[in-house]
Amino acid sequence: MLALPLHDLPTRSASGFLIRYVVPRTGPPQLVGPLDNKALFSNLAFGDVVIGVGHGEPNRFYGYRNQMLLDVSSIPDVRSKVVVLISCQTARQLGPALIKAGAESYIGFLEDLVWVMDADSAANPWADKFAGSAMMPVVHCVNTILDGKVMADAFAVMTTEMLGNAAVEEDDLIASCLRFNAKNASLLGNPMARVKARPKVAFPLPPPPLFPFMP
């Protein structure tokens, strides 16, 4: 399951990179834009992996137009699944709650996930060079999971690449954001968990159409 809202600049930026580089490797359900809503999220079978972009707080994760999708008090059936939440602070309470509810493994963040993006790239967010230094490590983390490798490897790919990008980044603000995200990334549950490998896709595919950006 992929949950990819597109309703504001940060969700559009993060979801845009996953739409470009991850969605082609996955099957349905892919809840993109308005489809990323509570009714669909709650009623669909999850498969073996849940990858969600969205606004978050310690105990909740939100979808399109900030509909609440996950809450520590009402966790759906996540038994034996791996969960990646590209969101803020969910590693404090929601991540542990998911593991307690039976999720095999979880990757998320203890603090805000912060990055610099180009607001003029909202129509084709995957081409945003400012955001790429923060979002491509996330893409590579998710694709490592979809390669069938263990969560510990995926986590290491993400954090190592963030720190590597920070080391060569010319802009200090972008570099500080990268180090902040790497420092606050969190892997919970079984680090040796893995999911069924998906076929690799030769990139680049033609960019997909996106819902228009209506702030």
Next chain:
Amino acid sequence: MANAEWERLKEALRKPATPEAMAEAAQRFREYERVKRLSGKPGSKPTLVSLGFRKDYPTQIAVRDIPGELERNPAFFEQMRKIVGED
């Protein structure tokens, strides 16, 4: 790739969030921006974003507007301290 302006901004962000410290941090960010000119790159609008929910600070703010927000919003000052001041 730290420079002197950035180091001065970090020092300013490590102070308690008083109006004086917030004004100093804002000024340091303006000086940093004058040197780095991230917001002046043609054909782009660099924006600091996060996936936080219902924060007391904006989850999307143009880089050129950061000094003003630093000057008036203690919550944003604290957030920038976490990201930059403690880096």
